[in-house]
Amino acid sequence: MRNVWIIIKREIGSYFATPLAYVFIVIFLALSGALAFFIGRFMSREQADLIPFFDYHPWLYLLLIPAIAMRLWAEERKTGTIENLMTLPISTVEAVIGKFVAAWGFAGLALALTFPIWISVNILGDPDNGVILASYIGSLFMAGAFLAIGSCISALTKNQVIAFIISATVCFLFTMAGLELVLNFFRLWAPDLLVDTIASLSFLTHFNAVTKGVIELRDIIYFAAMIAVWLLANVIAVDLRKAA
Amino acid sequence: MSAMIELDHLTKRFGALVAVDDISMSVARGEVLGFLGPNGAGKSTTMKIVAGFLEPTSGSATICGLNVVAEPVAVKKRIGYLPEGAPTYGDMTPNSYLGFIAEIRGFDGIEKRRRVDAAVEKLGLERVLRQPIETLSKGYKRRVGFAQAILHDPEVLIMDEPTDGLDPNQKRQVRTLIREMAADKAIVISTHILEEVDAVCNRVVMIAGGRLLADGTPESLRTRARDHNALLIRVAPDRIEAARGLIATLEGVPSVETVTRRDGTLLLRVPPGEHAHAATIVAALNGANIEIEELVNEVGLLDDVFYDITAHASHRENPYA
Numbered sequence: 001m002r003n004v005w006i007i008i009k010r011e012i013g014s015y016f017a018t019p020l021a022y023v024f025i026v027i028f029l030a031l032s033g034a035l036a037f038f039i040g041r042f043m044s045r046e047q048a049d050l051i052p053f054f055d056y057h058p059w060l061y062l063l064l065i066p067a068i069a070m071r072l073w074a075e076e077r078k079t080g081t082i083e084n085l086m087t088l089p090i091s092t093v094e095a096v097i098g099k100f101v102a103a104w105g106f107a108g109l110a111l112a113l114t115f116p117i118w119i120s121v122n123i124l125g126d127p128d129n130g131v132i133l134a135s136y137i138g139s140l141f142m143a144g145a146f147l148a149i150g151s152c153i154s155a156l157t158k159n160q161v162i163a164f165i166i167s168a169t170v171c172f173l174f175t176m177a178g179l180e181l182v183l184n185f186f187r188l189w190a191p192d193l194l195v196d197t198i199a200s201l202s203f204l205t206h207f208n209a210v211t212k213g214v215i216e217l218r219d220i221i222y223f224a225a226m227i228a229v230w231l232l233a234n235v236i237a238v239d240l241r242k243a244a
Numbered sequence: 245m246s247a248m249i250e251l252d253h254l255t256k257r258f259g260a261l262v263a264v265d266d267i268s269m270s271v272a273r274g275e276v277l278g279f280l281g282p283n284g285a286g287k288s289t290t291m292k293i294v295a296g297f298l299e300p301t302s303g304s305a306t307i308c309g310l311n312v313v314a315e316p317v318a319v320k321k322r323i324g325y326l327p328e329g330a331p332t333y334g335d336m337t338p339n340s341y342l343g344f345i346a347e348i349r350g351f352d353g354i355e356k357r358r359r360v361d362a363a364v365e366k367l368g369l370e371r372v373l374r375q376p377i378e379t380l381s382k383g384y385k386r387r388v389g390f391a392q393a394i395l396h397d398p399e400v401l402i403m404d405e406p407t408d409g410l411d412p413n414q415k416r417q418v419r420t421l422i423r424e425m426a427a428d429k430a431i432v433i434s435t436h437i438l439e440e441v442d443a444v445c446n447r448v449v450m451i452a453g454g455r456l457l458a459d460g461t462p463e464s465l466r467t468r469a470r471d472h473n474a475l476l477i478r479v480a481p482d483r484i485e486a487a488r489g490l491i492a493t494l495e496g497v498p499s500v501e502t503v504t505r506r507d508g509t510l511l512l513r514v515p516p517g518e519h520a521h522a523a524t525i526v527a528a529l530n531g532a533n534i535e536i537e538e539l540v541n542e543v544g545l546l547d548d549v550f551y552d553i554t555a556h557a558s559h560r561e562n563p564y565a
Contacts, residue, residue, distance in 0.1 A: 087296055088349075242299045
């Protein structure tokens with residue numbers, strides 16, 4: 001645990017040592033606001049909730065989360081610092097978790113900084129703050145799942161652009177799996193069981209369930225399991241390099 | 245003396261390429277081992293396995309009695325490793341980077357400060373402590389990497405080309421540092437610079453094509469040079485032919501030739517034979533009343549030994565040769 005914490009501190013420090021952190025936070029806040037106000041018609045629909053805000057999070061994450069995740073391992077491999085890191089007395093699991101938690105904490109900070117929209121909606125009306133809290137938690141977990149995918153894929157290449165494109169594609173597939181458009185295609189020929197399985201793997205299905213205000217244990221378990229599985233694959237990807 | 249590093253039939257394959265081919269050796273406390281070999285000989289791969297960055301395909305590496313694959317964290321605690329090119333986090337300052345290394349190495353509070361300060365002082369990093377590492381000169385970057393490797397005073401120090409990119413003064417400083425630390429550690433350094441071997445190493449291992457080809461003290465390897473113990477004799481210019489004729493007739497002297505030194509002086513050169521023949525030659529020349537103005541016993545060059553031992557082995561690996 002001590003080692004994980006030391007790695008988290010170093011990683012967070014390096015986010016803020018470069019413009020990366022500031023650029024990311026500004027873009028995230030600008031885009032999430034713009035999408036909620038202009039495309040989600042936050043004001044004109046005259047309802048005291050944050051649905052137009054949260055609805056766009058999967059699509060926002062699709063673009064921005066792979067951008068944080070791409071550097072996690074690919075940059076270390078490119079610059080050779082991975083040889084330094086992996087010959088320090090830490091286990092691969094500690095390194096993977098430390099890097100992931102740092103990136104997740106950073107994404108969480110960006111998400112927390114959207115609080116003015118929560119204040120606004122409370123001034124303008126009388127929203128259900130329980131639903132909003134649930135949505136924030138769901139959004140944070142979804143960001144974690146995107147990040148775990150991105151971190152794992154970043155460990156497979158030393159090219160950050162490749163890491164970004166592949167992560168975004170994989171995240172896109174996981175998101176899209178829940179749309180009727182995709183499910184209808186499968187319904188034509190696949191058994192119900194398969195269709196249900198695909199739907200159940202979708203980020204959208206689980207995230208939409210959460211934003212409706214019902215935090216069900218199975219939705220949180222779903223995201224937690226996604227994170228665990230992809231981080232496990234991440235550990236394996238890093239260790240494979242040793243034996244290659 | 246107990247073996248601190250023990251390689252037992254160590255082999256590493258990358259697909260069809262055999263990078264390290266059945267290397268066995270051990271390094272004891274107090275030894276500074278110079279790891280020599282042409283580029284692509286397997287030096288870095290061997291060092292990466294010892295440092296726990298790569299796993300061997302077969303065979304084993306043992307550090308202080310601990311297997312590097314079975315107990316990686318315990319092994320890494322005992323090793324200081326400077327990878328090739330000394331990669332460090334460019335966006336950190338030497339101060340924050342060394343602080344991070346100290347924490348990972350298990351030092352906190354005052355002890356952490358003390359360790360970092362000691363390493364900073366040893367490598368002369370005071371002036372650049374608060375600049376991002378990526379803005380530093382190559383020499384400073386290398387020294388930050390070096391500081392990282394010795395910060396925890398490890399029992400085993402593995403350094404891949406530690407003086408690469410340093411200026412002559414910095415090289416001297418680093419070599420002094422290595423010699424100072426040598427007494428209670430097992431140190432392995434890889435290098436292309438043969439003078440470095442003379443400066444710091446008390447043992448030399450040469451590898452090429454992944455195979456261990458020579459192992460000994462710098463002195464013992466030097467005796468394997470073609471020119472080791474060749475004699476150079478200078479006599480008065482008018483007596484040179486007489487001297488040459490005389491030496492050629494001596495028993496046990498393989499041959500004698502006339503060579504020209506860079507300043508134009510003519511010298512007689514007797515290549516090394518099976519037995520020492522300096523005394524015989526001197527006695528014969530004295531007997532003939534030829535005055536010896538200068539007598540030089542050539543010392544073999546490690547360069548020549550290196551070439552003789554490794555050129556053959558590398559050619560076999562080179563498809564274009």
